Amino acid sequence: xxxxxxxxxxxxxxxxxQFARLQPHAYLLAHLSPPASSNQPSIRANGxxxxxxxxxxxxxxxxxxxxxxxxxxxxDTTAVCGVRAEILPTDDIASWSVSHSSSSMNKRRKLTxxxxxxxxxxxxxxxxxxxQQLNLLVPNLSLSTGCAPGFIPGAxxxxxxxxxxxxxxxxxxxxxxxxxxxxxxxxQPPSLGQEDLERHNESEQMDVDAERGEEVGKDKEIKAFxxxxxxxxxxxxxxxxxxxxxxxxxxxxxxxxxxxxxWDVDNEMVVCSDAVSESRKLSLRGLPVASxxxxxxxxxxxxxxxxxIPDAEEEREIEExxxxxxxxxxxxxxxxxxxxGLTQERVCIVVxxxxxxxxxxxxxxxxxxxxxxxxxxxKALVDISAQRWGEVKHILEQC
Amino acid sequence: xxxxxxxxxxxxxxxxxxxxxxxxxxxNILGSVNAPVELPGRRDALKPEEATVEVFVKPGxxxxxxxxxxxxxxxxxxxxxxILGRERGYPRRGVVVTLATVGGDSVGRGDSYLTLLPALxxxxxxxxxxxxxxxxxxxxxTVLAVSDSGEIIREPSTEQAAAAKSLHVLAFSSKGHxxxxxxxxxxxxxxxxxxHQRALAIxxxxxxxxxxxxxxxxxxxxxxxxxxxxxxxxEDQVHRDYAWKIDAV
Numbered sequence: 001x002x003x004x005x006x007x008x009x010x011x012x013x014x015x016x017x018q019f020a021r022l023q024p025h026a027y028l029l030a031h032l033s034p035p036a037s038s039n040q041p042s043i044r045a046n047g048x049x050x051x052x053x054x055x056x057x058x059x060x061x062x063x064x065x066x067x068x069x070x071x072x073x074x075x076d077t078t079a080v081c082g083v084r085a086e087i088l089p090t091d092d093i094a095s096w097s098v099s100h101s102s103s104s105m106n107k108r109r110k111l112t113x114x115x116x117x118x119x120x121x122x123x124x125x126x127x128x129x130x131x132q133q134l135n136l137l138v139p140n141l142s143l144s145t146g147c148a149p150g151f152i153p154g155a156x157x158x159x160x161x162x163x164x165x166x167x168x169x170x171x172x173x174x175x176x177x178x179x180x181x182x183x184x185x186x187x188q189p190p191s192l193g194q195e196d197l198e199r200h201n202e203s204e205q206m207d208v209d210a211e212r213g214e215e216v217g218k219d220k221e222i223k224a225f226x227x228x229x230x231x232x233x234x235x236x237x238x239x240x241x242x243x244x245x246x247x248x249x250x251x252x253x254x255x256x257x258x259x260x261x262x263w264d265v266d267n268e269m270v271v272c273s274d275a276v277s278e279s280r281k282l283s284l285r286g287l288p289v290a291s292x293x294x295x296x297x298x299x300x301x302x303x304x305x306x307x308x309i310p311d312a313e314e315e316r317e318i319e320e321x322x323x324x325x326x327x328x329x330x331x332x333x334x335x336x337x338x339x340x341g342l343t344q345e346r347v348c349i350v351v352x353x354x355x356x357x358x359x360x361x362x363x364x365x366x367x368x369x370x371x372x373x374x375x376x377x378x379k380a381l382v383d384i385s386a387q388r389w390g391e392v393k394h395i396l397e398q399c
Numbered sequence: 400x401x402x403x404x405x406x407x408x409x410x411x412x413x414x415x416x417x418x419x420x421x422x423x424x425x426x427n428i429l430g431s432v433n434a435p436v437e438l439p440g441r442r443d444a445l446k447p448e449e450a451t452v453e454v455f456v457k458p459g460x461x462x463x464x465x466x467x468x469x470x471x472x473x474x475x476x477x478x479x480x481x482i483l484g485r486e487r488g489y490p491r492r493g494v495v496v497t498l499a500t501v502g503g504d505s506v507g508r509g510d511s512y513l514t515l516l517p518a519l520x521x522x523x524x525x526x527x528x529x530x531x532x533x534x535x536x537x538x539x540x541t542v543l544a545v546s547d548s549g550e551i552i553r554e555p556s557t558e559q560a561a562a563a564k565s566l567h568v569l570a571f572s573s574k575g576h577x578x579x580x581x582x583x584x585x586x587x588x589x590x591x592x593x594x595h596q597r598a599l600a601i602x603x604x605x606x607x608x609x610x611x612x613x614x615x616x617x618x619x620x621x622x623x624x625x626x627x628x629x630x631x632x633x634e635d636q637v638h639r640d641y642a643w644k645i646d647a648v
Contacts (some may be wrong), residue, residue, distance in 0.1 A: 132510075162468035170511055173582045187526075344480060352585075357637040364583045365591065371576030375595055378580070382588055 020045065025342055029298055032330050042327075046336055051384050053334040054293070057394065058247065059398040067228075068256025068282075070399075072248040075336060077239035081248035083256045085228045087185070087270050090222055093134060130180045130225070133175050139168045139230040141245055147237035148337065166240060167248060171350065174365050177289050178228070178253065182282050185224040185270055187263035191338040205358070224270045225265040228256070238339040242348060246290040251396050256282050288352040288363045289392040291385040294335040295345035295372045298328045329372050333384060345370030347378070349385040360386045402628050403521065407529045407636040415530020418501070419522040423554035424514050424542070425501030430522035432530040437494035450484030451493045456519065459500040469510040474498075474523055477579050483533040494532060496523050505559045513566045513581055514557060519541050520570060520579075521629065528633055537604040538578050539625035542569035543594050545586060551597050567591070569598040575625060594640060602626055 020027045023089060027045060027093030034040040037129040043049060066082040073079075090096045107340035143161040146153035157165075172178065190398075230252065232245050262279040264271045273279070332339055362382060367373050373381070400420045410416035420427045435460030438451060453552035454474045456467045474496070482494055498519050506512055517540040524537060544555035544563035552559055560566055572578050582591060603623035638645070 159472065161470045162465040163472045166465040166469040170469075170583070174511070176583075344476075346476070359587070360583050361587060362582070362591065363585055365580060365584070366472055367577070367580040370480055371572060373579055374577045375592060378591075379588055 008323055016302065024338065028339065028342055032296065033298065033327060042330075044332060045338065048299055050330050051333045053388060053391070054336070055258050056247070056395055057397050058251045060251050065328060066252075067258060068252045068254075070248050070251030070358050072244050072251055072336065074240065074244040074247070076236055077240055077244045077336075078232070078236040078239070079232055079234050079244040079248035081230065081245070083252045084231070085226045085256070086229065087261065087272075087351060088136070088225045088227045089270060090224060100171060126160070127174055128180050130230040131176075131178065131183070131339075134225060136180075136183050136225055136227050137172050137178060138227065139165055139172065139232065139249065141165045141168065141232040141241075142295070143197070143234050143241070144231055144238065145235050147234045159242075160293065162246060167242060168230075168245060168375045170334065171246065171288070171290075171364060172230075172249075175350075175352070176288065177250075177284050177286070177288070179283060179285065182258070182280075183226040183228070184222050185225040185226065185261045185263065187221045188244045188263075189221070190220055196336055198346070214342070224260075224261070224334070226258055228253075237337065239340045240292050243290045243292050244335065246288075247392060250287065250289075251399065253282055253284060254396065258282070261365070286352040286355075286361075287389075287393055287396070288350045289389040290350045290364075291333065291381075291388045292335065292386075293331050293333050293347040293349075293381055294343040294372055295347075296332055296339065297344050297345075297370075297372070331377065331381065345372055347373055349378075349381055351382065351385045352387050353389060354385070360389075401565055402623060403518075403625075405521070405629075405632045407525060407632065413526075413530075414524045415528070415532070417522050417525035417529055419518055419525065420502075421518045421554065424518065424556060425503040426500070426515050426518040427516075428498055428518050428522040429501045430496065430519075430526040432496050432523075432526040432531055433492065434463050434471070434527075434532050435489050435495040436509045438493040438494055448485060450482060450489040450491075451477045452484070453493055453495045454523070455495070455497045457497070459502070459505040459600065461505060466506055466510065466512055468497055469517065471578070473516065473581065474519060477520060478579075480525070481536055481538070481572075482527070483535055483536045486533045489533075492596065494527075496526065498522055503582055511566060511583060513559075513568045513583065514542055514555065514560045516540065516568045516581065517554075517570075521625075522636040525629065525632065529636070536572040536574055536576075537626075537629065538570050538572045539629055540568060540570045540579065541554060541601045541625060542566065543598055543601075545584075545594065549590070551594060553597075553601060565590070567594045569595065569596070569602075571599060571602045571626075575599075575603065585607065599623075607644050 014022070031045045032042050035040065041215045048054070051134045056072070056074045057069060058072045060068070062071055063082050067085045068083040069081060071078065071080050141161050141164045143151045143158055144153055144155050151158060230249055232248055234241050234245065257279040260275075260280070261270050261275040332343070335343065346367070346369050347363070348366040349362065352363055354358065356363060360382065365378065367378065403416060403419060403421045405419045407417050409418045409429070410431050414434055416430060416431040418427070418429045435450060452475050454471045455472050456474070457463060464648070475593060479494065484490065484494070500515070502540065506515060520540045527534060528537070542554055543566075544552045544560050545567070546552060547560065547564050547567045552563070555563060563584065565582060565586040568579065568581040569577065570579035577595070602625045604627070
């Protein structure tokens, strides 16, 4: 101790990294609104512009034991997604015989109706409810991987992990991304010739023959379903887990191949083909892309001082007057962990574009935790999300 | 349209409570608030200078699952910005909100919670007011469904919600800010703007959006704005609570 005292006195200036830890709010604010004299542009502490997303990369098919897999990296947030397909025989569904007999009768009635086109039949909402009713999609997101200091590895799923799992499942259902038809395993009874049958079992199976003769060709039967277990591991979390997780799910589903499966009458079970050439990919509906934003407030206390909250009308006027002067809040795209810790208001927009027209369709729009974002801001954010859609599409198509 | 019915302080032991029935969605929610309470085992991750808001949602028939975690997060986000967690007595303590579905349809796995969300939010708000938790503003929320034909249905039933093209939950503060927006299903921005306008009329009446000839018609359809309903519920309760004092005068 005594020998250390006469050495160099401690420096009174702080390196930027120390300042960022001690005064995180002031640090980010100083970056976003630099003093006019410094002639520096307004930029986020991580060097991005306010509406700039992090560098995104995707890689598919990395896991060989899954039906489809993807690794998506958005900056330092990395999500690994594996899709595993398992067979669910209809015999194992308790309510199947009841629910199916009624639905198949409906279908038969529809088929006899000449106005019904096969394409319409495919889009039949009744058919699509199978995915939701029978839980054919089972996403699960895990954060207990040591991905960030706040999450203890091996711990039970945190509230964040659970709500992300729910969001992904809900989005899979509401976008109807996976077609129910892709998950069905059909059985087509062989259409034996009428006279053939008659010759072989003339006396005993008269009734059966009569029944078959009526329904030959029509009586396709669902024997099993594919259930897709979609497991997402966030192996590194630096903010914005939803965008990365959803992109990983999307990439993995695009990569998913299901083997050709058929009903083996002799063994009374579903058999799969080994040949890769016979497997088929899922045909997904559209390509919904998620973009998240957060709102950084210049005044850290704006949330709790009751007296200063202006009316929505006043707010607009202040906004107008502040246009030239000092900005009060910034909407930051794709926030990293540091920015997420400093902000409360979140916006998440999922958009898709129609195939032919290129028209932007919003699939999900969430805004919570504050009052800075109103209609006007949301409109601007939808445009940014539509731009982001193009980028992500390009990335996913390349991998 | 029959407005919602609410009772304040039905529970004697909780610091504040409210029960809320929405006739059109058929939901019946009982909420309780305890605040401020000492929280056991505070972690460093939580902010020491503010109160911690904890929300628990209990579905009617099943144990709580991932869907409840998600809706708890939404409610926490809304309430977290409204509760003045730095007032005297609140920092480093907790505000615990428990919301139980007493009647109405329960939500299955992976189903959207949006039809129940306004009822849950209103119950939480009334329970907080009943517990006299300091708030910066109040709010009102509504759920709207857009059908295939583009018609906007206010507070849809479960069947209507399932058949709808998109579902929207919007919450407006008492000062007219958009506090919460949860939209799902395919829609474009013009549709959302219409939904936003309609929701604002439902929550705040038409005076908030100006005296337009077309909009005035909407007021008749929607009846009393929700903001007023909530305010009246509180006023009635205060009137009853202070009846001894008012009668004495």
